[in-house]
Amino acid sequence: MSAVPASAAPGAPTLEVRNLRTHFLTRAGVVKAVDDVSFTVRSGKVLGLVGESGSGKSVTGFSILGLVDPPGRIVGGQILFKGQDLATLSEEAMRKLRGNRIAMIFQDPMMTLNPVLRIDTQMIETVLAHARVSREEARQRARDALGQVGIASPDERLRSYPHQFSGGMRQRVAIAIALLHKPDVIVADEPTTALDVTIQGQILAEAQKLCAQTGTALVWITHDLSVVAGLADDIAVMYAGKVVENGPVEQVLDAPLHPYTLGLIGSVPSRNRRGEPLRQIPGMTPSMLNLPAGCAFRARCPRAEARCAEPPPFAEYRPGRFARCIHPHEEAVAA
Amino acid sequence: MSAVLEAPRAAAQGSVPIIELRGVSKRFSNPLDFAGRLVKRLGVKVREDVVHAVDGVDLSVRKGEVVGLVGESGCGKSTLGRMVAGIMPPSDGQVVWRGQDLTKLSGADAKRAKLRTQMIFQDPYASLNPRLKVAEIVGEAPQYHGLVPRGGLEAYVDDQLRRAGLDPSLKRRYPHQFSGGQRQRIGIARALAVQPDFLVCDEAVAALDVSIQAQILNLFMKLRRELDLTYLFISHDLGVVEHLSDRVVIMYLGRVVEEAPSEEVFARPNHPYTRALLAEVPRIEARKRVFAGVQGEIPSPLNPPSGCHFHPRCPFAFDRCRAERPALKQVAPGHRSACHLNDAA
Ligand SMILES: Nc1ncnc2c1ncn2[C@@H]1O[C@H](COP(=O)(O)OP(=O)(O)OP(=O)(O)O)[C@@H](O)[C@H]1O
Ligand SMILES: Nc1ncnc2c1ncn2[C@@H]1O[C@H](COP(=O)(O)OP(=O)(O)OP(=O)(O)O)[C@@H](O)[C@H]1O
Ligand code: SF4
Ligand code: SF4
Ligand SMILES: [Mg+2]
Ligand SMILES: [Mg+2]
Numbered sequence: 001m002s003a004v005p006a007s008a009a010p011g012a013p014t015l016e017v018r019n020l021r022t023h024f025l026t027r028a029g030v031v032k033a034v035d036d037v038s039f040t041v042r043s044g045k046v047l048g049l050v051g052e053s054g055s056g057k058s059v060t061g062f063s064i065l066g067l068v069d070p071p072g073r074i075v076g077g078q079i080l081f082k083g084q085d086l087a088t089l090s091e092e093a094m095r096k097l098r099g100n101r102i103a104m105i106f107q108d109p110m111m112t113l114n115p116v117l118r119i120d121t122q123m124i125e126t127v128l129a130h131a132r133v134s135r136e137e138a139r140q141r142a143r144d145a146l147g148q149v150g151i152a153s154p155d156e157r158l159r160s161y162p163h164q165f166s167g168g169m170r171q172r173v174a175i176a177i178a179l180l181h182k183p184d185v186i187v188a189d190e191p192t193t194a195l196d197v198t199i200q201g202q203i204l205a206e207a208q209k210l211c212a213q214t215g216t217a218l219v220w221i222t223h224d225l226s227v228v229a230g231l232a233d234d235i236a237v238m239y240a241g242k243v244v245e246n247g248p249v250e251q252v253l254d255a256p257l258h259p260y261t262l263g264l265i266g267s268v269p270s271r272n273r274r275g276e277p278l279r280q281i282p283g284m285t286p287s288m289l290n291l292p293a294g295c296a297f298r299a300r301c302p303r304a305e306a307r308c309a310e311p312p313p314f315a316e317y318r319p320g321r322f323a324r325c326i327h328p329h330e331e332a333v334a335a
Numbered sequence: 336m337s338a339v340l341e342a343p344r345a346a347a348q349g350s351v352p353i354i355e356l357r358g359v360s361k362r363f364s365n366p367l368d369f370a371g372r373l374v375k376r377l378g379v380k381v382r383e384d385v386v387h388a389v390d391g392v393d394l395s396v397r398k399g400e401v402v403g404l405v406g407e408s409g410c411g412k413s414t415l416g417r418m419v420a421g422i423m424p425p426s427d428g429q430v431v432w433r434g435q436d437l438t439k440l441s442g443a444d445a446k447r448a449k450l451r452t453q454m455i456f457q458d459p460y461a462s463l464n465p466r467l468k469v470a471e472i473v474g475e476a477p478q479y480h481g482l483v484p485r486g487g488l489e490a491y492v493d494d495q496l497r498r499a500g501l502d503p504s505l506k507r508r509y510p511h512q513f514s515g516g517q518r519q520r521i522g523i524a525r526a527l528a529v530q531p532d533f534l535v536c537d538e539a540v541a542a543l544d545v546s547i548q549a550q551i552l553n554l555f556m557k558l559r560r561e562l563d564l565t566y567l568f569i570s571h572d573l574g575v576v577e578h579l580s581d582r583v584v585i586m587y588l589g590r591v592v593e594e595a596p597s598e599e600v601f602a603r604p605n606h607p608y609t610r611a612l613l614a615e616v617p618r619i620e621a622r623k624r625v626f627a628g629v630q631g632e633i634p635s636p637l638n639p640p641s642g643c644h645f646h647p648r649c650p651f652a653f654d655r656c657r658a659e660r661p662a663l664k665q666v667a668p669g670h671r672s673a674c675h676l677n678d679a680a
Binding site (some may be wrong): 052053169197198200201204205208225229230231263264268271274275277279280285 | 407408514515516517544545546547548549550552553556557571573574575577578579597598611612614615616617618619620621622623624625626627628629630632633
């Protein structure tokens with residue numbers, strides 16, 4: 001069934017993104033939305049992809065799914081799914097994988113849901129698109145998937161239209177659709193950002209269960225470090241189109257190497273004494289159109305020096321700990 | 336405890352409330368759709384949908400205090416904020432401004448009250464007129480209200496911008512030429528230009544990136560010290576509220592369910608909803624925690640549950656909860672909660 005040949009390297013991580021570059025060739029100039037992004041996600045693990053608005057998180061996600069539209073284009077790097085490079089796959093082959101072995105959950109569930117179709121119609125069609133089963137079998141799978149994301153009386157719910165659901169329930173339906181084929185990889189793009197805390201908790205719980213039970217590799221895109229802290233195994237921090245730090249969550253949060261990561265952690269209110277000024281990163285996020293040469297964080301970095309005008313390499317400073325900085329923090333800094 | 340908070344909090348003790356809500360409610364009726372109007376004309380009895388956005392709320396804010404208002408989407412925070420700011424009249428109850436009923440103030444006094452309470456919104460872009468230059472946005476209201484000495488507008492505007500952390504040399508630009516964080520600073524400069532003493536901030540940092548959010552929160556705290564401001568700080572982000580507030584008010588479906596000093600609410604939450612909410616807040620200190628989620632959906636405000644609004648989701652609900660609305664009662668000094676369990680104890 002899988003479009004990936006059996007030759008897929010055994011023991012290879014489920015998803016490995018290597019030096020990915022996705023650029024937009026606009027009239028105003030080249031927007032290097034993703035410009036050297038690397039990370040690895042193994043079966044059953046969660047990678048938290050964090051960064052500020054415009055840092056290239058969504059474009060990274062779209063690139064993995066083969067959903068980048070012109071004027072955007074993958075201009076470099078590899079997206080290895082069980083060892084096979086998706087960036088070189090034909091649109092036809094990619095379509096077979098998408099929604100089947102690799103799925104995406106969007107911030108707005110209506111990117112997945114069709115407002116004029118009943119939930120059952122949408123879910124059954126999705127099942128039939130990738131599996132040769134009877135309609136009744138497809139309905140059964142749809143019902144199971146709804147139950148799995150905690151939707152009560154799924155039989156009734158199947159007959160509803162999206163507008164009859166609350167925002168949190170719609171997102172759970174979108175997740176249920178992503179789960180239908182028990183994909184090997186799910187890219188979730190800020191799926192809980194618009195939801196209330198109590199509903200967010202339900203969805204995070206489902207995500208955890210999913211990884212543990214089906215071995216799905218999950219990429220969780222968010223700007224919220226606190227969500228990543230509780231959910232993810234590894235973290236990749238993006239700044240201006242590049243991954244600037246990458247490693248196991250507890251190590252990165254307890255002893256960040258990159259000054260930007262340290263700054264982000266420091267500005268979280270709970271990391272500061274109540275009522276005292278928050279530690280803040282000075283300045284603004286740079287425009288993606290004319291990024292400065294060298295380290296893009298230079299203008300805001302307290303550790304910047306002359307050498308930072310050269311592009312810093314993405315180097316492994318400690319086993320499994322990568323950072324894009326020529327002057328990383330040496331040891332655990334009280335963030 | 337930080338020295339920064341000590342002074343204003345002491346000042347807050349015992350002073351007259353700057354604003355007081357007494358039994359305030361706000362109802363919105365959603366007009367009938369076409370089919371509804373049609374059947375009504377045919378003589379069928381149809382009920383217009385009524386949303387109890389705010390349902391019998393008592394609240395007071397003393398001078399110099401920062402009161403945090405939290406609750407889930409649609410629970411009535413913005414509606415309450417607008418009534419506090421005097422830009423929306425309540426359907427029931429009184430809004431008392433420095434001891435006077437806001438709805439009964441004379442024209443000039445009402446205007447003064449309105450000016451001294453300013454609101455800052457989530458989306459800085461939507462709240463700034465895109466066709467006006469920054470200097471006009473900030474200078475218009477104070478000039479109109481005669482707060483600026485003759486010939487002094489230029490300098491006055493520069494002062495406002497500088498205080499909000501903006502370079503006055505950018506004042507000939509339009510809002511779209513600024514970043515989100517800068518636009519929020521323009522909104523703050525505009526609000527402060529009419530010399531308010533009370534700011535209602537409605538999700539004022541929600542749209543900003545963490546690193547920029549910290550800059551704006553720091554600005555709010557600095558302005559509080561320098562201008563002796565009082566805040567009602569509306570946010571769904573409990574981390575932000577905990578950091579900033581002296582006192583926290585928690586709403587659920589139009590009602591206040593708990594109210595206490597900030598440390599107290601985070602250390603000893605009383606109401607089952609507050610406890611559930613705090614348990615679900617993601618914390619950066621947590622590592623690979625197991626999420627659970629509060630069971631059930633947030634009910635529709637069109638058709639709120641009977642008795643205690645939280646009963647369908649509450650693990651402790653008993654018969655009385657379905658029948659009777661729990662009153663907000665003191666459970667510790669300065670700590671009030673609306674839960675029947677407190678009577679049983
Ligand atoms: N179709 C497009 N044409 C030109 N530039 C684009 C296009 N789509 C995205 N970009 C640019 O690519 C950059 C990265 O965008 P992306 O949406 O990946 O950011 P993000 O990290 O997901 O941000 P957010 O947190 O706001 O969702 C941005 O600077 C954006 O302006
Ligand atoms: N002008 C209006 N007309 C009709 N209904 C309204 C109006 N304004 C608010 N409501 C309703 O009143 C309730 C409370 O809304 P409000 O905006 O105060 O909530 P909120 O707590 O600020 O939510 P959020 O966190 O999403 O901003 C909601 O059900 C909303 O749909
Ligand atoms: S390379 Fe230089 S400017 Fe960039 S983060 Fe490291 S120290 Fe700062
Ligand atoms: S009054 Fe009853 S239902 Fe409401 S919070 Fe208390 S125990 Fe739960
Ligand atoms: Mg995005
Ligand atoms: Mg609101």
